[in-house]
Structures are given as C-alpha cells and as structure tokens.
Amino acid sequence: MSDADGDSPIDPVFCDARRFGSFASAGGWMFGLMVARSVYRDEQVAGRISVRAFAEEAGCAVDRVLRHWNAWQEAASDELVPDAGTLVPGADTELPEGDLWPKYYAAPGASSDRGQRVRAEAEALGASYKKALEITGHRPAMKAAIWGDHQTAEAAREALFSRPQERTATLARALADPDTRKAAKVEQKRVDHLEYVRRALEEKTAKSPAGQVVELGLSADELADERLNAIRDACPDAEAVEQAYDYVQELVERAVRADPDLYVREQRARFTRAFSATSRNIQSIDPDDLMAVADEALVDSLTDLQNRVNDLAATLRAVCA
Structure with a gap:
C-alpha cells in the first residue's frame, strides 16, 4: 500500500x-x-x-x-x-x-531560590545555567560522572575547595570518619616529605633534624640515584616519596658528620631541644594533681629522673670547669 x-x-x-x-x-x-x-x-x-x-x-x-x-x-x-x-x-x-x-526552555526549578542561585553561579562562570539546573535534577548521574571521569572529579573538588565555607563543610564531613583522618595524615606526610626532597634537589640544601640548613653538594651520581628519579613523576606514590626522603636524610647525616663544627652545632641543638621539651613537660605538672595520684612508683620514677639530671649536670660542670 x-x-x-x-x-x-x-x-x-x-x-x-x-x-x-x-x-x-x-x-x-x-x-x-x-x-x-x-x-x-x-x-x-x-x-x-x-x-x-x-x-x-x-x-x-x-x-x-x-x-x-x-x-x-x-x-x-x-x-x-x-x-x-x-x-x-x-x-x-x-x-x-x-x-x-x-x-x-527553563528547566524544572529555574524559578526557585535554588534555581536562581544556580543561575547566578552559572552566569558568573560563563556556563549554561539550564544545563546546570538539569544536572541538579540527576544526582545519581552526577555521582557516576564524578566516579567515572577524572576531569569531572577534579572539577567537583575544585568547586568544593575553592570557597572557604564549602571547603570547611567538606573537610569536616570527611574527617569525621577515622579511616579518612588516617588517610589524610598519610597523605599530608607524603606531601610534606615530597616538598622537602624536591626543595633539597632544587636548592642543594636541606634542613637537619635539629633545624640547621646543611649544604648537600650533590654529586652527579647522587642526583642520578633511582630513589630521587622516582619522585620526579607528577604524583609519586607514598613509598617512592618515603625512600627518597630517607635517602636525603642519609645525605644530610653524611654532610653533618663530615664537618666537625657542624656536627657539634647539630648535637648541641639536638640536646637543647630535648632539654627544653623535658623542662616544659615537668613545668606543666600541677603539684596538686600529682599529689592526688601519688604512689611509690611515681616517687621512684621521679627520683630516677632527678638522679639522671644530676649526673648529666655534674658531667657538664666537669667539662666546662
């Protein structure tokens, strides 16, 4: 037909x-x-x-x-x-x-307060506010896109962390989870150690454990070490960063031991920090609180500490006399 x-x-x-x-x-x-x-x-x-x-x-x-x-x-x-x-x-x-x-065509919700806020933000970014409104109505799809696409996830992170209020709320929610807090500490350590190593390579200096700036004088062989090469990637993993950090610490220790004057200053700084920390801890003890829990074990522990301090003081006096 x-x-x-x-x-x-x-x-x-x-x-x-x-x-x-x-x-x-x-x-x-x-x-x-x-x-x-x-x-x-x-x-x-x-x-x-x-x-x-x-x-x-x-x-x-x-x-x-x-x-x-x-x-x-x-x-x-x-x-x-x-x-x-x-x-x-x-x-x-x-x-x-x-x-x-x-x-x-105005998507559902365009006239609501939320819709107006979305429109204002979209216009500020030069984006389609109707597309933005459409996304707000498909949250499972938005979540899937964030999980499945790195660039979408990065855009979401940028949006959440670019403003103080959103950043604070996001961090508070994330850090409420013990596993997340642990992961955050691990990541912060990785970032700090990576920055330490890269700065050492750039400036050819590094801080010692006592806080002194040490000239490393890196040789070609030391610079070519595989542990340092591993952290030249854009985002090295925690294990690679830790190995590079330990290697730089070894180089710092070698430099300190190779310079007698530097070694003495390092030891003096280390002892001074230890004495200061011990002094602060003892001074923070409230005698009234101590008396409330006093027993023979605490007395013996404090006596041993006092004897050790007296011995060290006597040794220093003998050297300085």
Missing part, C-alpha cells in the same frame, strides 16, 4: 521515521509548537483548550506545559518563531534549529 502520491508505503515504521526526523532536527521546538498552537492562557480561544486540560490529556504536570509555552513566547519576542496567538491548531510552521531550544 502507498500514500496518496504513491511515493512511499503508508506504514507505521515510515511514519515513525519521519516523526523521529522532525523531532531530531527541531528538538524541543516540536513540543513547544504543540503547546503554543493548542492552548490558551488568559482568555478562552475557540478551538483551543486550557493549559490544565492540555496537561491532563498529555498526562504531565501543568508546570511542564507552561515552561514550553513560556519558552515559545520568549522566542517569539526575539522574532524567532510566530507568536502563539497567531498559530492555528494542528498547523505546522517553520521551526528554528534544535540547538537553540535550551536557550529559551
């Missing part, structure tokens, strides 16, 4: 193909046209039905029909399509390119 002109069969498959082509090329404009030529807004128009009646017949929300009406009329104000009032029910008209539809 053929159509009236005998050009092609009257077959539902061919009808669907034609309809598919119309929708594919026009995008949302086809739906906008159906609404614009079929409904009335304020005053009843012969041959048309109300927005509510159209929505009930279509089995969708009234708000959705209104968004299509508003999009059509906004495009009409730009002279892109005819005004809805001039259209004849059931009659077609020339439609714009499909990719222009998103410019006029």
Whole structure:
C-alpha cells in the first residue's frame, strides 16, 4: 500500500521515521509548537483548550506545559518563531534549529531560590545555567560522572575547595570518619616529605633534624640515584616519596658528620631541644594533681629522673670547669 502520491508505503515504521526526523532536527521546538498552537492562557480561544486540560490529556504536570509555552513566547519576542496567538491548531510552521531550544526552555526549578542561585553561579562562570539546573535534577548521574571521569572529579573538588565555607563543610564531613583522618595524615606526610626532597634537589640544601640548613653538594651520581628519579613523576606514590626522603636524610647525616663544627652545632641543638621539651613537660605538672595520684612508683620514677639530671649536670660542670 502507498500514500496518496504513491511515493512511499503508508506504514507505521515510515511514519515513525519521519516523526523521529522532525523531532531530531527541531528538538524541543516540536513540543513547544504543540503547546503554543493548542492552548490558551488568559482568555478562552475557540478551538483551543486550557493549559490544565492540555496537561491532563498529555498526562504531565501543568508546570511542564507552561515552561514550553513560556519558552515559545520568549522566542517569539526575539522574532524567532510566530507568536502563539497567531498559530492555528494542528498547523505546522517553520521551526528554528534544535540547538537553540535550551536557550529559551527553563528547566524544572529555574524559578526557585535554588534555581536562581544556580543561575547566578552559572552566569558568573560563563556556563549554561539550564544545563546546570538539569544536572541538579540527576544526582545519581552526577555521582557516576564524578566516579567515572577524572576531569569531572577534579572539577567537583575544585568547586568544593575553592570557597572557604564549602571547603570547611567538606573537610569536616570527611574527617569525621577515622579511616579518612588516617588517610589524610598519610597523605599530608607524603606531601610534606615530597616538598622537602624536591626543595633539597632544587636548592642543594636541606634542613637537619635539629633545624640547621646543611649544604648537600650533590654529586652527579647522587642526583642520578633511582630513589630521587622516582619522585620526579607528577604524583609519586607514598613509598617512592618515603625512600627518597630517607635517602636525603642519609645525605644530610653524611654532610653533618663530615664537618666537625657542624656536627657539634647539630648535637648541641639536638640536646637543647630535648632539654627544653623535658623542662616544659615537668613545668606543666600541677603539684596538686600529682599529689592526688601519688604512689611509690611515681616517687621512684621521679627520683630516677632527678638522679639522671644530676649526673648529666655534674658531667657538664666537669667539662666546662
């Protein structure tokens, strides 16, 4: 069986193909046209039905029909399509390119407070606010994109950490988990040690355990060491960083031991720090609190400490006499 002109069969498959082509090329404009030529807004128009009646017949929300009406009329104000009032029910008209539809069609939630905030942020970034609103309505899909795509995940991290309020809330939530706190400490150690090693390679100096700046005088062989080569990657793993850090510490220790004056200063600084820490800890003890838990074990421990301090003081006096 053929159509009236005998050009092609009257077959539902061919009808669907034609309809598919119309929708594919026009995008949302086809739906906008159906609404614009079929409904009335304020005053009843012969041959048309109300927005509510159209929505009930279509089995969708009234708000959705209104968004299509508003999009059509906004495009009409730009002279892109005819005004809805001039259209004849059931009659077609020339439609714009499909990719222009998103410019006029407001996604659900666009008029809400949240929608307005999303729009303001999108405009500030030069992004499509309608696409942003669409994303807010598909959170499982957004999560999948973050998990599955590195660049999307990086964009999400940048968004969360670029503003103090969001950064604080995100960190507080993450660090509430003990495993995350542990992982954060490990990562912070990796970052700190990596920075230490790379600075040592760049400046050819490094700080000793006592805080002294030590000239390393790195040789070609030392610079070519595989432990240092391993951290030249963009993001070396924790094991590679720790091996490189330990190697630089070895180089620092060699440099300290090779210079007698430097070795003496290093030892003096190390002892001074130890004495200061011990002094602060003892001075922080409240005698009243100590008396509340006093027993022979504590007395013996304190006596042993006092004897050790006296012995060290006597040794120093003998050397300095």
